Amino acid sequence: MNKRNQVIPVAKNQIIEITIHALGHEGQGIGKYNDFTVFVPEALPGETVEAKIIFVKKTFAVAKLMDIISTSEGNRVTPACTIAKRCGGCQLQHMDYQAQLAFKRQIVIDNLQRIGKLTDVTVHPTIGMDNPWNYRNKAQVPIGAAIDNEAGLVSGFYAIRSHEIIPMDACNIQHSYNDELVVEVRKLAEKHGITAYDESTHKGLLRHVVIRTAFKTDEVMIVLVINGKSLPNQGQLVQEIASLSQNIKSICLNVNKEKTNVIFGDETRVLYGEDKIFDYIGDIRFGISARSFYQVNPVQTEVLYAKALEYAELTGEETVIDAYCGIGTITLFLAKKAKMVYGVEIVPEAIEDARYNAEINGVDNVEFAVAKAEEWIPQLYKKLGNSDSNDTDKDERGHECNSLPEVIVVDPPRKGCEQELLDTIIAMKPERVVYVSCNPSTLARDLQILVQGGYEAKEVQPVDMFPHTSHVECCSLLVRKDN
Template identity: 40%
Template sequence: MNKRKHKGHRKSEKKPNRLKKQNIKPNSSRNQADGKPKGKQKTVTAEVTCSGLTNEGKGIVEWEGKRLEVAHLMPGEKAEVIVSKRGRYVNAELKRVIKPSKDRITPPCEYYYACGGCQLQHMNEQAQTRFKQETVDALMEPFIKPEAILTMDDSYDYRNKSHTTFGLNKERQVIGGLYAQNTHQIIPMERCLIHDPKADEIVQTIKGMLKSSKMQPYNEDTGQGFLRHVLVKVGKGSGEIMVVLVVASPVFKGKNNFVKALRKAHPEITTLLMNINNRDTSMILGDQEKVLFGKGTITDTLCGLKFEISAKSFYQINPVQTEKLYGKAIEMAELTGKETVVDAYCGIGTISLIASRKAGKVIGVELNKDAVRDAIRNSKRNGVKNARFYQGDAGEFMVQMAARGEKADVVIMDPPRSGSDEAFLSSVVKLQPKRVVYVSCNPETQARDMKYLVKNGYKVEGVQPVDMFPQTHHVEAVAKLVLKEAGNR
């Protein structure tokens, strides 16, 4: 990775390094026991040495024979931590670093310790890469040695989707920002360094318009107010921008003036929507949607194909790295132009349509009917004739294919973070494709699922990690599994 210079982005000096004071303390991890904490909380300060990192990038330390996890601590570092005990619960958070690692830097983001959305900004990019590589290597050790992780040259400003929550502070002033980790407390912020800069600029304009208008942010506690969230999607290739105002009521007073003023301030906005979410829920988007300006969708180009993206569409948030990821997935599929490919969890058809250029036939299956509709539209938009999309459970679909005696040469699967369940994996085994290409945003559940496939006749022939989410502990990986010959199982 090439280091990108930001204000304050430097290596720490060789002296104790205190964390910046924040209005919200860094969130510590809960350790040891399950169940509700009982008894009075006791707090002590302890000096510890970090022996390694968890898969979430937290430092591992030992205290009174207990293994504790401490956010923002690095291997080899000596530090003071605040240990809190209540009943069987033991929490630990970093107070100060006594002996910093040579790989420690000052996080460029002023909200880093309060937010929790990024977990690795205190590491230089070499340390981040090493951590992610070692995480995937350890998880895949039972199967194969993974390839070197594909990193990103510019590891900031990459997100094509941003979500901002609005509210009022104690002085009744309008604030907009992100929730502190594991809370519903809004951290007011003007700029997130991994968001698209234009998206943050638009959000700041909306915040200013709120201050000068009678539009009130929504209050979760009282149920009063109007604007809950602002969702911005940016087509990194096309330059098109979607803004979604998530509101608590369909009655939008001053709507025309608001739309006119926002478009004047940001003529680059190509569509503006109002999404109505009046439910007491943690879900951002509601079911009702109204287009205030434009066509209600944006398009973007990925791997040479055009995709239409709606407010609810799933679309990978880092298109630069997605092209590397999908390119590797198609390479692992070993397509010659004759194969039948099943794309399970196909979403809006990105992998399906990319695969269609080298496959004989592609079958995309997706449970979300809106995504299937988008996939069909995207297929027509790109003039693809050899891909078909079906709404339904992918596992059941493949079981039915096997029952009818139909074959698939390749199954491409890209499940959610929780991975697949045994019902789906058993359907893959019943269909017996020659190759399975498993794309995952969580190598931990990927390794679990691969263990099932290996037990049932498959061999892992390659794993490629991709750093899709720089500055965070998340890492993507794509794996190639091949069906063993009957006599070699």
């Protein structure tokens, strides 16, 4: 029968019995019911479950797990968190940690084969954590009004695919400082009569409490995100927050008056202390400001960056470009063993932090540019790629960008690299490309383009940056075939 004319064998609210054979990229169980795909969150491969269909599309349905008829032996565990089924933060707490690592490796393999058509790439076992709990150094916690008390506030995380706040005082994957301080700040806000922001009416003041805790230094930054310009009793409130812990080195106010689900607005003011806290990755010190992108799992970040440095195979003679460099985290690691590293990033504040971080670490073989990587790198190639031209591109400190890079490192956002950037990398012909990715599907797409352009995808190393979630980070090595 033509699939277009196929009768859908399930209906909303129908109870079915189904055997799960795989996991989807968001960690949901996948099964077939009369050859029709059904996604069942919380179900694991090898299990037969009873599920209730909650909505139906032309090619698939989604069902709610009602009962487990036969359990996946050795893979199912009791979630450590009592609200794991309701909270949208963790998708895999019901899965044994070693099984999680195997699943994440398989997700990478499946994407490489299905999207990238790459069947001969070595995908190593996922590097996990000895202790996969309390690993997050940053909490971004929404604040809402308590249902049973108009003057009260609640803090927590959003339910799956909604903006309903699930109240909680402790999260098993957050640093304990973050949990404790969110609760104390919420109580102080209540004390001073500060209202919670309401998305539906665009009224109320306090939107989010953001806490950053540096794992190596214990320094803490607190950011209050508000729908307004200031807080009532602001001076006294800040003093009371600062007195909560001697580790609090910075309290900031971020103004976000837009009707949006983006957390931060454009204006940030320091109310107490400094505009940065400091942490280390390896032996490199980083200053982190309120809106800096800084990996949330510092333990695994060190593992990931060490792998990127290993794949770069630097000897001290190379020119390196670090695309999407953020605050210079990977850049400074590369600079240890490179002749010169150029970092490019579109966010001006991130580049300010990157230059500052280079300075405080005494690193002088790096330069940073505020630009889109997909524009800056092609422009550089246009200047340097013409063999008839002796032009060089001088940066603001006088360093001459007078040679094409031997190594290019990219660490793009989830959408992956722009086509123009990939085309330029292929044209530049660096000896090696190190691709750091937080999204296996766009990684697979981009690796296919680079392979078609003359590179061999040698290996991919998954790193578990986000235990108990369905997300996985990867570091990939590509080498020019004509080297």
